[in-house]
Amino acid sequence: MRQIRRAAVIGSGVMGAQIAAHLANVGIPSLLLDLVPQQLTPEEEKRGLTLSHPAVRNRLATEAIRRLQKLSPAPLFRAEDAKLITPGNLEDDLHRIAEVDWVIEVIVESLEPKRQLLERIEAYWRDGMIVSTNTSGISINAMVEGRSEAFRRHFLGTHFFNPPRYMKLLEVIPGRDTDPAIVEFMREFGTERLGKGVVLAKDTPNFIANRIGTYGLLVTFEEMQKGGFTIEEVDAITGPALGRPKSATFRTLDLVGIDTFVHVADNVRQNVANDEERRAFEVPAAIQKLVERGWLGEKSGQGFYKRVKANGKRQILVLDLDTFEYREQKNVSSSALEASKQAKGAAGKARALVQGGDRYAELAWNIVKRVLVYSAEKLGEIADTIQDIDAAMRWGFNWDLGPFELWDALGLVETAERMKAEGLVLPQWVEAWIAEGHQRFYESSEGRITMPVNGKPEPIHVPAGVIDLAALKKGGKVIAQNTGASLIDLGDGVACLEFHSQNNAIGPDILSMIEKSVAIAEKDFAGLVIANQGKNFCVGANLVLILMAAQEGDWDEIDLSIRQFHRAMLALRYSQVPVVAAPHRMTLGGGVEVCLASSRVLPAAETYFGLVEVGVGVIPGGGGCKETARRVAESVGPDDDLVPALGRMFQAIGTAKVSTSGAEALDMGWLRETDRVVYNDDLRISAAKAEVLRMAETGYRAPVKAKAIRVAGRDGKAALQMAARGMWNGGYITDYDLHVAYKLAHVLAGGDVPANSLVSEDYLLDLEREAFLSLCGEAKTIQRMQHMLATGKPLRN
Secondary structure, three states: OOOOOOEEEEOOOHHHHHHHHHHHHOOOOEEEEEOOOOOOOHHHHHOOOOOOOHHHHOHHHHHHHHHHOOOOOOOOOOHHHHHHEEEEEOOOOHHHHHHOOEEEEOOOOOHHHHHHHHHHHHOOOOOOOEEEEOOOOOOHHHHOOOOOHHHHHOEEEEEEOOOOOOOOEEEEEEOOOOOHHHHHHHHHHHHHOOOOEEEEOOOOOOOOHHHHHHHHHHHHHHHHHHHOOOHHHHHHHOOHHHOOOOOOOHHHHHHHOHHHHHHHHHHHHHHOOOHHHHHHOOOOHHHHHHHHHOOOEHHHOEOOEEEEEEOOEEEEEEEEOOOOEEEOOOOOOOHHHHHHHHOOHHHHHHHHHHOOOOHHHHHHHHHHHHHHHHHHHHEOOOEOOHHHHHHHHHHHHOOOOOHHHHHHHHOHHHHHHHHHHOOOOOOHHHHHHHHOOOOOOOEEEOOEEEEEEOOEEEEOOOOOOOOOHHHHHHOOOEEEEOOOEEEEEEEOOEEEEEEOOHHHOEOHHHHHHHHHHHHHHHHHOOEEEEOOOOOOOEOOEOHHHHHHHHHOOOHHHHHHHHHHHHHHHHHHHOOOOOEEEOOOEEEEOHHHHHHHHOOEEOOEOOEEEEOOHHHHOOOOOOOHHHHHHHHHHHHOOOOOOOHHHHHHHHHHHHOOOOOOOHHHHHHHOOOOOOOOOEOOHHHHHHHHHHHHHHHHHOOOOOOOOOOOEEOOHHHHHHHHHHHHHHHHHOOOOOHHHHHHHHHHHHHHOOOOOOOOOEEOHHHHHHHHHHHHHHHHOOHHHHHHHHHHHHHOOOOOO
């Protein structure tokens, strides 16, 4: 069975180093090779090194690995994962690629150097080794001209998007001679191990995402100039209102680098045969002028936007393309934009904008119609399916809807008629599809989704293991539900509890569904998964309800809420069937407490995990403090000092520290050795389902209710409070932070009992509830809650 156990990355620039970092993230060791430096640095000269010293010869790769540990956003899940990357150089270490299963070329974007390198690689190539290039647009077939047939069968393109850890898209580009079995293996490997969204692209200039995306940006610039719009007007239209990122058009160009954009556009223009398409990829004079001036965007400090500081305030100025001077931005508003803001969902927002009836709606339509037609024209040339084109734009450019999904959202038939009335010529396959009576490109029937393939409806590609909760709900698989959550039948004797309140915040509705779901699972199922496919797993408890009760002094209501939360968490913890939580992205406060109460946790790689309640002036109140104390007690020997381990957790909770990945959550102590990270978020729920079945089949036994938990007591409490006071003395925390920290220390240490006392779970929960209630009565806690709800940011009062 083919496997990739080790890899080699050749080229330690930004992309090469970060690809090596992502391989390390998923546990694959790699060689990172680069050129041998031709000159010593001043530091090397001071150390008496020569050009023949290994530290000098490996310098480029070594420095690249060092930079990985300092970059933000972090390319590594954990800084220590950098040890999986071994630095080397192309003169001394190229022979070592014979030890690896996959070689990835990531050198300069120029055909001839890539050809020369591949010739050198083939000298050490062994049968079965996969070799790929990370090119963003150079021909795959042209690179391997002159290479052996066996080598060509193992060669393909694997185009990661920058930054590789965070961008989901991986374009896999076979060459003419690439073995189809290797293409399919890389598709599965990219999906399951690397956690990517994989699309199959054709060997054409700039492949799928950059081809469509670059065309769309050039069309947008052209339509802006035709209509006399400003940069900030265009960005207001082409951002979230149209289902695109907040960076919209011109902020995106600044982030990418205007020179990089020009290079990508020129690559298409120089390599397409159609005169009209060549003209479409001509870079406008204004953009060329920016490059000539060195105004390249973020990396040069200015581009279409410029950050300045005036009168002690930071400000972002915008470029006036008529004067080529920077000015203050003007507010942009219109009825179409307002309608888009009020509409729900990406499809609704796009429809409201395009049909808004004002000049901004007209601009949006003029951009969209050309991009939709161009995407349809390129079907078959850049990709075989509309699904690959749509996915490439969603995953590579962060569009909410790909071109064909957007076309469906706007209404396929009516928009096609409008396009033709305005002089656009639709591709023949689109005309034929509509003529056959189809109202959409994507059609749903009997639980499956089809798309046009060679004029006939064919099922879309769904990677093995992908579970779609929305589709299951449409298919009648809901077992029970209320306003905050649903219990869904996943099949094979496993149920899934899905949160769907606003922001997936936990309120009484979700808590009641937790208890109900456990009862149903214990009676009718092998086990329970807790997962959802919202933007975030759970941002915590419903702060609005807590604030309202605190402002009204309704302490009985808060007390009841805490007791209900505790009851629900205990139901999860002591469930007679396994409960597997599968969190993703923001998993905060009450979301963490749900995970801590579960039998297993399978977080997505990008899970940001933390008990952050101190930010709103309280401590964890849903069993989080109790569970922390219990886990600390179980993590050390019966005679070991509890304070060091407890102190680490006290600091994490007291500073509201959030993990930067699922892997770091494990290191921080929130997860156990039995928990594991799922690299592809799309496979998270199926992995959790499989874990439930595995636990059930191996004879899952519910934990015995904790009757005696060893606590640090008054001495431990004093040590924790002393640590907090040290932070206060150093100016790191405010007076009120210190007050909250003292309450937290009291609960985590088990109150004022003697050191190493044995206490009950109920005792710790009572301490937690009392401290939470007392803090809710503080004016500064109410201020913190109000500020968080108003701004989304913590108040340091």
